[in-house]
Amino acid sequence: MPVLRINLMAAKGILLVPALLLLAACTAGNGEGLDESGQPIPINPPANSDFQEIQDTVFTPICTQCHIGAGAPQGLRLDAANSYAMLVNVASNEVGSLLRVNPGNPDQSYIVQKIQGNADVGGRMPLGQAKLPQDRIDLIRGWIAAGAPAPAAVANNLTVASSIPAAGETAQGTGKLTVIFAGEVDASLVSNTFELRDGLDQPVALAQVIVPAGRPNVVEITTAHPLASGSYQLTVRGQGPVALADTAGHVLDGDADGAAGGDYLMSFDVSAGAPR
Amino acid sequence: MKSRKHLLQWIGVAVLFLAGAQANAEPYLAAQMGFKCAMCHVNPTGGGMRNVYGNTFAQTLLAQKRLGAEEDLWTGQVMKFLSVGGNARANFNYEDVPNQDASNDFDIEEARAYLDFGVIPNRLSVYIDQRFAPGNATNMEANVRYWFKEGAYYVKAGRMYLPFGYRLEDDNAFVRQASGINMQAPDEGVEFGLELGSWTAQLALSNGAGGGAELDTGKQIVTRAEFVKSKWRAGASLVYNDTDLGARSGAGVFGAYTLGPVVLLGEVDVFEDDTIGDGTTFLATLAEADWKIRQGHNLKLTYEWFEPDDTLEENEQLRYSLLYEWSPIQFVQLRAGVRKYDGIPQNDNQNRTQAFIQLHGFF
Numbered sequence A: 001m002p003v004l005r006i007n008l009m010a011a012k013g014i015l016l017v018p019a020l021l022l023l024a025a026c027t028a029g030n031g032e033g034l035d036e037s038g039q040p041i042p043i044n045p046p047a048n049s050d051f052q053e054i055q056d057t058v059f060t061p062i063c064t065q066c067h068i069g070a071g072a073p074q075g076l077r078l079d080a081a082n083s084y085a086m087l088v089n090v091a092s093n094e095v096g097s098l099l100r101v102n103p104g105n106p107d108q109s110y111i112v113q114k115i116q117g118n119a120d121v122g123g124r125m126p127l128g129q130a131k132l133p134q135d136r137i138d139l140i141r142g143w144i145a146a147g148a149p150a151p152a153a154v155a156n157n158l159t160v161a162s163s164i165p166a167a168g169e170t171a172q173g174t175g176k177l178t179v180i181f182a183g184e185v186d187a188s189l190v191s192n193t194f195e196l197r198d199g200l201d202q203p204v205a206l207a208q209v210i211v212p213a214g215r216p217n218v219v220e221i222t223t224a225h226p227l228a229s230g231s232y233q234l235t236v237r238g239q240g241p242v243a244l245a246d247t248a249g250h251v252l253d254g255d256a257d258g259a260a261g262g263d264y265l266m267s268f269d270v271s272a273g274a275p276r
Numbered sequence B: 001m002k003s004r005k006h007l008l009q010w011i012g013v014a015v016l017f018l019a020g021a022q023a024n025a026e027p028y029l030a031a032q033m034g035f036k037c038a039m040c041h042v043n044p045t046g047g048g049m050r051n052v053y054g055n056t057f058a059q060t061l062l063a064q065k066r067l068g069a070e071e072d073l074w075t076g077q078v079m080k081f082l083s084v085g086g087n088a089r090a091n092f093n094y095e096d097v098p099n100q101d102a103s104n105d106f107d108i109e110e111a112r113a114y115l116d117f118g119v120i121p122n123r124l125s126v127y128i129d130q131r132f133a134p135g136n137a138t139n140m141e142a143n144v145r146y147w148f149k150e151g152a153y154y155v156k157a158g159r160m161y162l163p164f165g166y167r168l169e170d171d172n173a174f175v176r177q178a179s180g181i182n183m184q185a186p187d188e189g190v191e192f193g194l195e196l197g198s199w200t201a202q203l204a205l206s207n208g209a210g211g212g213a214e215l216d217t218g219k220q221i222v223t224r225a226e227f228v229k230s231k232w233r234a235g236a237s238l239v240y241n242d243t244d245l246g247a248r249s250g251a252g253v254f255g256a257y258t259l260g261p262v263v264l265l266g267e268v269d270v271f272e273d274d275t276i277g278d279g280t281t282f283l284a285t286l287a288e289a290d291w292k293i294r295q296g297h298n299l300k301l302t303y304e305w306f307e308p309d310d311t312l313e314e315n316e317q318l319r320y321s322l323l324y325e326w327s328p329i330q331f332v333q334l335r336a337g338v339r340k341y342d343g344i345p346q347n348d349n350q351n352r353t354q355a356f357i358q359l360h361g362f363f
Helices: A002-024 A050-059 A083-087 A110-116 A134-145 A187-192 B002-018 B027-033 B052-062 B174-179
Strands: A160-164 A170-172 A176-181 A194-198 A206-210 A218-223 A230-236 A264-271 B077-079 B082-096 B103-120 B124-133 B138-148 B153-160 B187-196 B199-206 B220-228 B232-243 B246-259 B262-273 B280-294 B297-307 B317-326 B332-342 B353-362
Touching: A050 A083, A050 A134, A083 A160, A110 A134, A160 A264, A176 A230, A187 A206, A194 A206, A194 A218, B027 B052, B027 B246, B027 B262, B027 B280, B174 B246, B174 B262, B174 B280, B174 B297
Parallel strands: A170 A264
Antiparallel strands: A160 A176, A176 A218, A194 A230, A206 A218, A230 A264, B077 B082, B082 B103, B082 B353, B103 B124, B124 B138, B138 B153, B153 B187, B187 B199, B199 B220, B220 B232, B232 B246, B246 B262, B262 B280, B280 B297, B297 B317, B317 B332, B332 B353
């Protein structure tokens, strides 16, 4: 019986060793037909811009090794489809008092602190790799100092990037909503294009709807009274007599169909708790 | 001298029995000893604070030589209901990226302190893992753990590292990057565990937000099971994360086999993520060999392969590592190694070479 046991163990080793050798037979790709980020070379490359260059030379080839998909650290996705909306005027998770990208203020932008290695929390990014070349850091700083303009593809249509609370989220007793757009909002239109209704479809009184100073792609909505527990729906008008538009006159693509027009609808819940 | 060595060995054996079936270490060490992860660590899924046996192991079986008197055996228990521990890794790094100037720097990879309040011994614990460097203090784990049936089952709730595959020290290993489950990304949730005979298994439900704020109602479910024998072990992991953007699912198998002084260790993980582009399937593998040249000396060789998108050809990446780990005395480890990345030629970062020397202090 001991002999049989030895033979069984040896058999397991015989299985594992070839499996490891099989893995060792895998090779790296030769990159044929791919761009620097390992994606097929586009037939019509996007118009160049600082942000596009940052995306193409930093975010996509380096950061998306980890910061991609539903498993992205800190929920920060830096693939081309999400990076702008998840960075500009969005609060950092690790240091909530700082925005990831604070337009016009590179030193007060958490992403800059992380890549420079002087952030209050955690290691320098990219984690476990050499510091980004200084010209890439300077490119990011310069883009932020210039107001963090949106890439051309995003700027053609005004779209909603994110909101606080997020769609479907349950917020603790709140009286303030924030909507972040991928573009600079025409502040003269915001007072007539935002509507909040409760679960009984009754309008909720709004105290003010503003574009805060220095944050042209953000709209802050303050309700006349703290919201009671229940369900709510926020509507941002992208059609009708008065539709929200950006400063260049591009009307909101609220229904995300790729064309200007359509209302943006966002539902969320409020539960009892301390105001946030 | 001989009697001193025998005394330490007896202390080790005695603590082993006192500790029951709890303890864990780096996966290759666990495989080398035929232990479960929970043998040396307070956390039954491994990593973080060492328990009484883990500390004893570090002094009597891991280190080449033990300094100090026999009676000065550090167990981590500073008082009846409180245990402490810590880790600090100070590095000298060198990196060479093609088409860039080579760079080097000193840095503190991490400095952590652990506290475990055993408020009801062997039953109820409150555990804290606080990282003090780099950057300011950050909480990495904070959870309450309750054991049932004399250590056969437990439930843990709070912030924790999730169970998936092998919990490697190297967070940049492809398998740990691809899974997004590593020592940099704790999550909040609840975990149920089982430590029965040769089995160790966990089932966790968490926010699935990568350690960030939860923004949707979907949750992540992760499960891991491993069958552990003295010379071999094999296991499997599953993960499913439901988010507003789409679902992300993954599966992995892993195992190890001990051939005398050599441990062979492997893991293969495959993931499908609907939140990346139109949906992406990617695969990561790890093959590792650890050779215990003699007590206190380990030579580690790893080979990793990463397929970031199975719909594309010629985009695969490799990573090789050669490391030497020397534990001259208890609680001190000197590590030196070289890692070579091999990816598509147009991406300089995927073809970098790294080298490091690390002083690792722990208790």
